[in-house]
Amino acid sequence: MTVGAVCEAAFASAREAVESGRIPCAAVGVVGADGESAVRLEGMAALVPARETLTREHWFDLASLSKVIATTTMILTLAEQGRLELDRPLTDAIPDLRQYDIAGAAERKLTFRDCLMHRSFLPAVEPIYTYGDDPARLRAFVLQREWRHGTPVYSDINFILLGIAIERLTGAPLSDWPLGAGLGFGPPPGPAVATEDCSWRGRVMKGEVHDENAFALGGAPGHAGLFGTIDGVLGFARALMAGEILPEAMMAEIRTAGDRHRTCGWERAFAGWHGGDACSAETIGHTGFTGTGLWVDFERGLAWTLLTNRVHPTRHADSDIAILRPAVGDRVITAWDEQTKS
Secondary structure, three states: OOHHHHHHHHHHHHHHHHHOOOOOEEEEEEEEOOOOEEEEEEEEEEOOOOOEEOOOOOEEEOOOHHHHHHHHHHHHHHHHOOOOOOOOEHHHOOOOOOOOOOOOOHHHHOEHHHHHOOOOOOOOOOOHHHHOOOHHHHHHHHHHOOOOOOOOOOOHHHHHHHHHHHHHHHOOOHHHOOOOOOEEEOOOOOOEOEEEEEOOOOEEEEOOOOOHHHHHOOOOOOOOOEEEOHHHHHHHHHHHHOOOOOOHHHHHHHHOOOOOOEOOOOEEOOOOOOOOOOOOOOEEEEEEOOOEEEEEEOOOOEEEEEEEOOOOOOOOOOOOHHHHHHHHHHHHHHHHHHHHHO
16 A cells, blocks of 8 residues: 555645645655655745745744643653653642632633643633743743633643643753654754744744744743744654553543543644544544644554645635644545545
8 A cells, every 4th residue: 555645646736826826836745654655845934024935844834733742742751751740730830820819710720631631711712922921921921811711612821830740840941852853943954834924923933933922931831832844744754643641541641532522732633623524423633723634544454644735824814724623634544535536
């Protein structure tokens, strides 16, 4: 079975999106559990201030893929080592969380699992970068703020707190954690794909993290900041399928634990999700705001990634990324299953 043919079939949707001008560039990669992989790419890594053709060596701003490739992996590894318990409160690692209201602060009752599964009351996002430009002071702001309560939503704040917990437990920034070839917190060591012409920073982001809060928090918080090549992302997916990233007990936390839409850190397949409807129920995935995504179908022993710069030069344009992602996923699975039957 060749993953090259699967990748070529899946890339048809991405190629059309590039050629129609909806996104500047796209890279699609597919890898099997045996390690065989294939990559297809097309388009421009940058349009402004100068045009630059995408290559396989370019580093993408992975945005919220940071949450699963980096932060979730780190938290589950620390849990396996006995340095934290998922169902214990964050205060085990961050005793000064809401330290001026120890008896009444709801934030002090949040557990590691609450944050991993986005089942806290915390808001989806907050413009933390508007409160100052000192990363240490902004971390203190996050810890001492009385956050407004709401129904559980997908929240960057959950993972910013997890990132601070990792820093406290390890005594080191997240950027010190070894993540494998082709992955790392910025700036990347090779050519970078451009993201947005940022109105706040007054320049096109290229090799600098796109997310404003991640930038203000020092570039390597828990919710964003990771960069990667397409081979780096595929390498992570292959190692995850092979059980090289997490031991069996922690793999169960991302494959089966949780609710019908979420496991620890990851989303799981459900009708109408971003990974397409053709994948198995044993599929997990995640997306990133810059136009990235990674999906792993454990039943088939297959993973695929779609990396784009859909926010370049502006996020305020209709890239149809919500249509492109499931289209790529459905093409991957359809082509894979056709080969399996033949």
